[in-house]
Amino acid sequence: MSTLSIGNYTLKHFDIQAKEQMDHYLELINLDISDYTFACNYIWLSTASGFYTIINDTFCFFILTSGELSMLLPPLGTKEKTYDAMRRCFEIMNTHNSSIQYSKIEYVHENILEGFVNYLEEGTVIYDMLKEYVIEKKLVDYIYKVDDLIELKGDPYKSKRNEINKFKKVYENHKVEILNIEKHKDGILQLFNKWVKDRTHYMPKEEVESFLDGIYFERFAIKRLLNDYDKLEVVGMVLYIDDEIKGFTVGEKINESTSSVILEKTDFEILGCAQFIFREFTKYLKEIYGSCYINVGDDMGFENLKKVKMSYRPDKLIPKYTIYQKL
Secondary structure, X not given: OOEEEXXXXXXXXXXXXXXXXXXXXXHHHOOOOOOOOHHHHHHHOOOOEEEEEEEOOEEEEEEEEOOEEEEXXXXXXXXXXHHHHHHHHHHHHHHHOOOHHHOEEXXXXXXXXXXXXXXXXXXXXXXXXXXXXXXXXXXXXXEEEHHHHHHOOOHHHXXXXXXXXXXXXXXXXXEEEEOOHHHHXXXXXXXXXXXXXXXXXXXXXXXXXXXXXXXXXXXXXXXHHHHOHHHOOOEEEEEEEOOEEEEEEEEEEOOOOEEEEEEEEEOOOOOOHHHXXXXXXXXXXXXXXXXXXXXXXXXXOOHHHHHHHHHOOOOEEEEEEEEEEOO
C-alpha cells in the first residue's frame, strides 16, 4: 500500500524516502525526546503501517493498526502552525476510523501540549477547548548529563564503577570498535539470538510467552536497523571479548545538546558488560556530537527497566502525553 486517501487528503507510505522531509520539520521544533527522530520511528514501526502528509506546513505522521488510524507523533513544525494541524489531523482520523475512540495523538512533548491547550480561536476559552479532549500523561524519557555518565563520581555511582572495574580486570582481552555493518552484522545477530535464549532460560516460565511475543518485534527492529544502517545517520559501537561480539549499541544525535541511545544489547552472562559499553558509547557520543546530555528513552512501563534507568541518576525526566477526544 503506497498511499492512503481520506477525504481530500492523500497520505504517503512512511519509508526511508521520507527521511529528508521529516528531518526538515524536526529541525524546526528542536526538542530532546528520543521519539522525535526519523530513525527511532523507522526501525520500530513493525506492528503497524506508517503514513504521512504535510498539513498547514507541518509533518503529520500516522499509523494504521488493525484498520484504525492514529498519530504516533504530534504534527511537526512551528508552533503557530501546529495547533490548527492537530485539529485537521483529528478530522482525518475520525473520517477514517470506525469510532473516535481510536483517534489519538501520542508522544506529545509538554512544550507542544502547553501550546495546544492554550491555543485560543476567537471566542474560545480554554475550558471549552478542554471539554473536547482528554490529555493523559504516559511515560517519561530519562535524560542524563554526559559527564555524570562518564565520570561516575561519588557514592551514587559506586556500584557502577565497581562493575566496570571488575569487568576490565576479568576480561582483559576486550576491545571496542565503531560499528561497521559489513564486519559486524552477523556477530550482532548472533549476540541477539544468544541474548534471547539466555533471557528465556533465566526468567519465570509464566513470563516466557509474553516475552517472546515482544521479541518478535525487537528482532524486526534490529534487522531493519542493520539493513538500512548507512542511510539512517546513526552511529554504533561493538564490544569484543576474545574476538567474539559480546555487546553492541546504537544511537544518534537528537539536537545540538542531546544524543540518544536507541538500542543496546550485551551478553547476559558477562557481568559489567552493559555498564562498560554504556560508558564507552557515552564518551563516543560526546566526542563526535559534543553532546551535553544523553537520552535513553522511556522504560516502556517495565519496573525492572525503570530501576536500572533510575540507578544512573537522571538529570531530567521528560513526560510524554497522549491526546484523546472525549467520547
